[in-house]
Amino acid sequence: MITVAFRKENGLALGVKTEKGILDVQAAVEQHPEWSGVPVSVSDLISGGEESKQALSRLADAVYHEDGFFHQENGLSFGPCVPEPSKIICVGLNYKKHADECNMAHPTSPILFSKFSNALAGHGEAVPLPPASEQVDYEAELAIVIGKQASRVTREEALSVVYGYCNANDVSARDLQFATSQWLLGKTCDKFCPIGPYLVSADEVGDPDNLRIRAFVNGEMRQNSSTSDMIFPCQEIISYISHHMTLYPGDVILTGTPEGVITGYPVEKRVWLKEGDEVTVEIEKLGRLTNTFVRY
Incomplete structure (x- = not known):
């Protein structure tokens, strides 16, 4: 199943991608009360399994x-495809060639940091460049969306607690990120975590560790790789995190x-993101996530 979250007058609504367009679930249920048990929010869908x-x-x-229940995607205002995660956990230096280009050793255990909910943004949203930063960078990433409460799961069990996957852009203000030993400040500025446009259920994705x-x-293509280059594959990441904190549906x-x-890049070739730049993240089976950067 492929779903989206899109904006209506009363907030974010759940939509289902079909060949006809995006089904407005809330509108359909309101007109057909016999379907009152159907989830009408992303959170309800994920937790309902x-x-x-x-x-x-x-x-x-x-x-x-x-026809009245369906919308064309180009007419929608997208929100983050998972609007209310209790946690946004990120893994640093998890691709072999990325660690190599940064002249950093491959980590022996996952490097974890977090983003907060203020960083969430949807497909098509403008991402503000922080006034205090001159070094804003893009990072195309596969995002895992948890579907079941999980604590201390084994690697073998790990993928069974996944609801699905989506595109993510781990936007990073490098001068803020590396100003101290803690990366948080440069990672969770407003709208620094666009996700979407689609949330794709795990059964439609297959092996998450072999996606372009x-x-x-x-x-201009800047990144071109495969999730097979990850140092810690998805099941190991989930298992590792769950041994230190409980994961909940929607995380x-x-x-x-x-x-x-x-x-x-070499220092002399670094051209940081500027106003008007458009960044697109594209992962196999997950669509394309596009955002434009602005200065307010």
């Missing part, structure tokens, strides 16, 4: 010929970025 997915699929089939991942700046884990980021 397979039962919620099946109910939503049946609704989409039942109303498919009612690319990033483009103003149409988002950013799994690291491949080579090709600006900070990996």
Whole structure:
């Protein structure tokens, strides 16, 4: 199942991607009270598991010929595809070639840091460049979305607690990030975590450790790799984190970025993101996430 979160007058609404367009779940349920048990929010869908997915699929089939419930994507204002995660956990230096381009040793255990909810943004949203930074960078990343409460899961069990996956851009203000030994300040500025446009359920993705991942700046390809280059694969990341903190449905884990980021360039060739730059993250089976950078 492929879903989105899009803006309506009363807040973010759940949409289902179909061949006809995006199904407005809330509108369909309001007109068909017999479907009142169907999830109408992203949070309800994720926490409801397979039962919620099946109910939503049946609704989409039942109303498919009612044109008024469907929207074209180019007419929607997207929100973050997972609007209310309790945690946004990120993994640093998790691609072999990225660590190499930064002249840093491959980590022996996952390097974790966090972003906060203020950093969330949707496909098409403008991302503000912080006034205090002159070194803003892009990072194309695969994001894992947790579907079940998980504590101390084994590697073998880990993928069974995943709801799905999405594109993410771990936007980073490098001068703020490296001003101290703690990366937080440069990682969680407002809208520094665009995710989406789609949340794709795990059954549609297959092996998350073998997906093509690319990033483009103003149409120029800057990153071109595969999640197979990750030092710690998805199941190891999930297991590791769950041994230190409980994961809950809707939690988002950013799994690291491949080579090709600006900070990996020689100093004399670094051209940081500027006003008007458009960055697109594209991961196989997950669509394209595009955001423009602005100064307010």
